[in-house]
Amino acid sequence: SAVISQKPSRDICQRGTSLTIQCQVDSQVTMMFWYRQQPGQSLTLIATANQGSEATYESGFVIDKFPISRPNLTFSTLTVSNMSPEDSSIYLCSVETQGAGTQYFGPGTRLLVL
Amino acid sequence: KQEVTQIPAALSVPEGENLVLNCSFTDSAIYNLQWFRQDPGKGLTSLLLIQSSQREQTSGRLNASLDKSSGRSTLYIAASQPGDSATYLCAVGSNSGYALNFGKGTSLLVTP
Numbered sequence: 638s639a640v641i642s643q644k645p646s647r648d649i650c651q652r653g654t655s656l657t658i659q660c661q662v663d664s665q666v667t668m669m670f671w672y673r674q675q676p677g678q679s680l681t682l683i684a685t686a687n688q689g690s691e692a693t694y695e696s697g698f699v700i701d702k703f704p705i706s707r708p709n710l711t712f713s714t715l716t717v718s719n720m721s722p723e724d725s726s727i728y729l730c731s732v733e734t735q736g737a738g739t740q741y742f743g744p745g746t747r748l749l750v751l
Numbered sequence: 752k753q754e755v756t757q758i759p760a761a762l763s764v765p766e767g768e769n770l771v772l773n774c775s776f777t778d779s780a781i782y783n784l785q786w787f788r789q790d791p792g793k794g795l796t797s798l799l800l801i802q803s804s805q806r807e808q809t810s811g812r813l814n815a816s817l818d819k820s821s822g823r824s825t826l827y828i829a830a831s832q833p834g835d836s837a838t839y840l841c842a843v844g845s846n847s848g849y850a851l852n853f854g855k856g857t858s859l860l861v862t863p
Contacts, residue, residue, distance in 0.1 A: 739797050
């Protein structure tokens with residue numbers, strides 16, 4: 638298994654500002670993902686964070702709005718840029734260790750945009 | 752695009768009852784299926800993982816089954832306890848990648 642931490646755990650932000658969320662894993666992992674869970678909705682994949690290269694974004698998500706970094710095999714950041722109230726969600730980091738098939742999730746970052 | 756549906760959306764049962772949560776998916780070409788538990792203010796906890804070649808998995812009071820041909824999975828919880836109260840999420844992994852497609856979840860309340 639993998640132990641994942643996220644910072645911050647929650648935040649309240651003003652419209653038009655940006656927030657960077659950090660994800661730290663206690664071991665090296667091959668795959669890291671960022672998901673969003675809007676109120677009352679299921680989790681939706683934003684992107685796959687690739688180590689050493691640009692992230693792979695899902696349909697409906699773009700790099701300018703959600704820039705992602707992954708400088709090594711244990712750490713990634715997701716930035717929510719130029720926020721609006723529609724960005725109020727829980728943002729979750731997940732990892733999959735090679736060959737495990739199971740994804741492990743961080744505790745999430747609860748974001749409220751006013 | 753894979754669509755995952757969970758029924759019921761919410762369920763309330765008295766302690767001690769056995770219960771079944773349902774998950775259906777539209778594309779049977781799956782890599783695996785995973786059941787998670789989500790507690791308020793916390794992340795997701797993996798409960799059971801079923802590979803596409805398997806029919807079921809068991810862990811303690813939990814049993815998950817998979818019928819790929821009909822696009823269905825069930826999570827059976829035996830002798831429910833108040834501590835089982837949480838939202839249960841079904842997630843399907845596709846053959847084309849590692850992304851998981853999630854259902855909206857079943858919110859379970861077990862009353863003492």
